[in-house]
Amino acid sequence: MITFDDVVKVYPGGSTAVDHLTVELPTGKLTALVGPSGCGKTTSLRMINRMVRPTSGRVLIDGEDVAGQDEAKLRRGIGYVIQHAGLFPHRTVLDNVATVPVLLGKTRREARAAAIGLLERVGLSEEFAKRYPAQLSGGQQQRVGVARALAADPPVMLMDEPFSAVDPVVRGQLHAEFLRLQQDLGKTIALVTHDIDEAIKLGDRVAVLRQGGILAQFGTPQDLLTKPADDFVAEFVGRDRGLRSLSFDSAAALPVRPPAEAPDLVLDDAGRPVAWRSVGDLGGVFQVTDSLRVVTDLAISSPVGIAVRVDADGRADGIVSHHDLADHLVARRRESASA
Amino acid sequence: MIQYLNNNSAVVLDALQQHIWLALLPVLLGFAIALPLGYLGVRFTWLYHPLVNTSGVLYSIPSLALFVFLPVLLGTKVLSPINIVVALTIYTVALLARTVADGLRSVDPTVTQAATAMGYRRFRRLIDVELPVALPVILAGLRVATVANISLVSVGALIGVGGLGQLFTRGFQLFYLEPILVGIILSVALAGIADLVIVLIQRAVTPWARFQRGGTA
Ligand SMILES: Nc1ncnc2c1ncn2[C@@H]1O[C@H](COP(=O)(O)OP(=O)(O)OP(=O)(O)O)[C@@H](O)[C@H]1O
Ligand SMILES: [Mg+2]
Numbered sequence: 259m260i261t262f263d264d265v266v267k268v269y270p271g272g273s274t275a276v277d278h279l280t281v282e283l284p285t286g287k288l289t290a291l292v293g294p295s296g297c298g299k300t301t302s303l304r305m306i307n308r309m310v311r312p313t314s315g316r317v318l319i320d321g322e323d324v325a326g327q328d329e330a331k332l333r334r335g336i337g338y339v340i341q342h343a344g345l346f347p348h349r350t351v352l353d354n355v356a357t358v359p360v361l362l363g364k365t366r367r368e369a370r371a372a373a374i375g376l377l378e379r380v381g382l383s384e385e386f387a388k389r390y391p392a393q394l395s396g397g398q399q400q401r402v403g404v405a406r407a408l409a410a411d412p413p414v415m416l417m418d419e420p421f422s423a424v425d426p427v428v429r430g431q432l433h434a435e436f437l438r439l440q441q442d443l444g445k446t447i448a449l450v451t452h453d454i455d456e457a458i459k460l461g462d463r464v465a466v467l468r469q470g471g472i473l474a475q476f477g478t479p480q481d482l483l484t485k486p487a488d489d490f491v492a493e494f495v496g497r498d499r500g501l502r503s504l505s506f507d508s509a510a511a512l513p514v515r516p517p518a519e520a521p522d523l524v525l526d527d528a529g530r531p532v533a534w535r536s537v538g539d540l541g542g543v544f545q546v547t548d549s550l551r552v553v554t555d556l557a558i559s560s561p562v563g564i565a566v567r568v569d570a571d572g573r574a575d576g577i578v579s580h581h582d583l584a585d586h587l588v589a590r591r592r593e594s595a596s597a
Numbered sequence: 598m599i600q601y602l603n604n605n606s607a608v609v610l611d612a613l614q615q616h617i618w619l620a621l622l623p624v625l626l627g628f629a630i631a632l633p634l635g636y637l638g639v640r641f642t643w644l645y646h647p648l649v650n651t652s653g654v655l656y657s658i659p660s661l662a663l664f665v666f667l668p669v670l671l672g673t674k675v676l677s678p679i680n681i682v683v684a685l686t687i688y689t690v691a692l693l694a695r696t697v698a699d700g701l702r703s704v705d706p707t708v709t710q711a712a713t714a715m716g717y718r719r720f721r722r723l724i725d726v727e728l729p730v731a732l733p734v735i736l737a738g739l740r741v742a743t744v745a746n747i748s749l750v751s752v753g754a755l756i757g758v759g760g761l762g763q764l765f766t767r768g769f770q771l772f773y774l775e776p777i778l779v780g781i782i783l784s785v786a787l788a789g790i791a792d793l794v795i796v797l798i799q800r801a802v803t804p805w806a807r808f809q810r811g812g813t814a
């Protein structure tokens with residue numbers, strides 16, 4: 259757990275970068291720090307590993323004040339992915355990744371052996387090991403940056419816009435890979451981004467900062483979408499919040515009708531849906547593990563206004579109409595309002 | 598010319614040898630002094646401009662003037678090779694202190710910050726990250742200083758000290774072309790070889806620099 263306890267940072271020259279920040283980043287979760295440029299995200303991140311000293315207040319990791327700890331040792335125990343990767347240009351990819359283990363006293367040979375495995379984890383084959391950073395694409399460099407931060411297997415990771423320097427397609431891939439990795443590793447992560455969509459997609463928790471380093475809201479992505487604390491957050495989160503919030507609701511709670519209630523639905527011998535008798539194309543199906551957003555999309559795009567649910571074997575096991583879905587959403591809203 | 602070389606090989610080799618150490622010793626001394634100076638110019642930002650300005654002034658002193666006045670300042674004999682070594686060391690420091698400072702300043706701050714965030718302490722960061730990354734710039738400066746020193750040693754002959762310049766003076770005194778030609782060819786060749794050696798060293802120790810976009814190598 260990373261704790262900010264009434265932390266203030268005023269830079270010489272008078273600008274307040276962080277203003278009385280009190281927040282707890284839970285252990286094993288990814289907390290996204292998001293906000294417009296200059297709102298103190300990097301500053302907050304760097305107070306965790308002492309690269310920036312708070313003007314007042316304390317930062318604690320698992321209850322221990324970082325201010326009392328040896329800087330270099332503290333930092334070797336915290337993974338850091340710096341904005342724009344910041345790889346060492348004079349070292350091969352492998353030696354970049356081996357950096358912290360070597361600082362911690364491992365032999366170069368041991369550290370390199372472990373680094374190969376890490377490269378694989380971030381989706382880089384061995385052929386990249388001997389290259390220099392200048393011989394990599396932006397996306398590959400960012401992967402190496404992540405591998406380098408992971409190398410000493412630190413329980414805490416700080417990531418400053420780790421996926422910013424790549425195009426949206428590659429970013430999407432990196433996100434997916436990273437979420438899979440984090441699912442395995444369960445690190446305590448503070449991730450800075452100015453992209454609210456990235457924060458919502460990656461964060462277990464999201465801290466929205468506003469200009470002047472003031473915490474505007476702290477909560478789950480769903481909180482942000484359904485209950486923005488004020489106009490600033492609502493505006494920052496953007497339009498179609500309602501639709502986006504459906505991504506966080508599972509279809510498991512959605513009541514379905516038996517497929518027999520839709521005589522128009524053509525099934526094959528095994529009971530798998532094939533088409534609509536009147537209009538043809540089925541348009542897609544969903545499973546209980548999908549989100550409400552997927553179901554909504556299906557119901558809207560279906561030619562007959564009905565989304566079909568299938569079980570793990572692909573057999574139709576339920577149908578949901580526009581109306582069912584609307585009723586469910588109304589009930590869901592009522593529930594979350596009373597909660 | 599072959600004839601001249603055959604008859605005077607001892608003199609020529611002696612001059613060549615003297616030329617080499619009169620030129621290279623100051624490079625080593627100057628580099629050793631410039632390294633900490635350049636570092637200080639980066640570590641304490643207010644020192645950078647005084648450093649650059651002083652370097653500029655020192656470098657603009659004509660070499661002959663320095664050769665003539667150093668004995669007065671140092672109390673050395675006019676003919677002592679120490680004068681040459683000290684003078685060339687001053688030039689080397691003037692050139693390299695700035696180069697080292699500029700090299701270190703050329704290191705991307707993101708790289709330095711990344712090193713700090715990984716847990717490097719200041720000194721090890723300098724040795725392991727900042728200096729190696731600055732090396733292409735520093736070696737380029739070293740190349741210039743070495744070649745400049747090799748040609749400046751010849752000027753020393755005007756005050757009667759050393760190196761291949763002796764062959765020029767001797768040739769002029771005797772109205773004899775051969776020693777002058779030999780002197781010119783050898784000092785040009787020496788400069789060329791020194792330059793080549795440094796380039797090869799540069800290739801060997803900074804293999805990564807070739808891939809750098811807009812890099813120096
Ligand atoms: N070293 C510094 N000295 C003085 N002011 C600084 C320094 N670093 C940052 N600031 C100021 O503090 C404020 C917060 O900076 P910070 O870098 O934390 O913002 P950020 O949220 O990371 O922005 P961005 O999204 O642009 O990276 C800014 O107004 C910035 O100008
Ligand atoms: Mg920033």
